[in-house]
Amino acid sequence: MRERLPLWLQDRCEMRPRAVAAVGVVLLAAVGFAGQQYWSDRPRAVTVPAVVAPGAVPAAATAPAGAPAAGTGGVGGAARIVVDVSGKVRDPGVRRLPAGSRVEDALAAAGGVPPGTDTTGLNRARVLVDGEQVVVGAPAQPPPAAGAGGGVGSGPGAGLGPGPLSLGSATVAQLDGLPGVGPILAQHIVDFRTARGGFRSVEELRQVDGIGERRFADLRALVRP
Structure with missing residues (x-):
């Protein structure tokens, strides 16, 4: 065919x-x-999101920054302590911090430590206790007993070791170690002592050029005539 x-x-x-x-x-x-086309149009399983009750907020979202989690310190992370931060910090004063805070947190709350400040005797990792004072730039002392109210010079890096420093016999280097006192101000103190024949009282420290009310308040408990 x-x-x-x-x-x-x-x-x-x-x-x-x-x-x-x-x-x-x-x-x-x-x-x-x-x-x-058949594979892309096939039926697929859909995961239903978990239902969150109205007003329910995770515990981690409600805890203040730096505060311990519930069950690790304080009452649900809400307890607070009061400490006095003084010495060579940018903004000394009384600070309220969450319970379980450490010395590093207190320094941050006081504005931080100026560059060049000697903090080798300061244990920044130590847990703070209510009512204590942290003095930056002074010789270290043993930490306060747990639960005891801190007084002047309590805690590592606070206080002046054996006792207040004598204004009548201290050297420029020793005075330079006081909180808020540098080499220039230390020399002013020595010059004032030489011109006046010594210190009759700690109050006379106010008359030294460069010592204001705030600095005198930091030094008052750390020195003697």
Whole structure:
């Protein structure tokens, strides 16, 4: 039957290998595209988010910065302590901190320590106790007993070791170790002592050039005539 057809029609009806390969590639591409569409449109499981009761807030979100978590100190992390930070800090004074705070937290609350301040005798990791005083820039003393109210010179880096420093015999280097006193102010104190023949009372320290009310308040308990 094929031999009876015209030659041009026989040539049209002939299936060449190249044409068969092209048709096969098109069919494979069509099958792959159909499979991809089916896979992307398949049903998927949806995870329902957990229901949070109105007003429920995680405990970590309500705790103040630096405060211990509930059950680790204080009453639910709400207890606070009061400490006096003085000496070579940028903003000395009384600070209220969360219970369980450390010396480092007290220094941060007082504005930090100026660069160059010697803090080698200060244990920044020690836990503070209520009512204590932290003096920066003075020789270290043993830490206060737990639960005891801190007085002047309690805690590492606070106080002056054996007792108040004598204004009548202290050297410039010794005076330089007092909180808020540098080498220039220490020399002023020595010059004042030389000109006046000594100190008759600690109150005379107010008359030294460079000592204001705040600095005198920091030094008053650390020195004697």
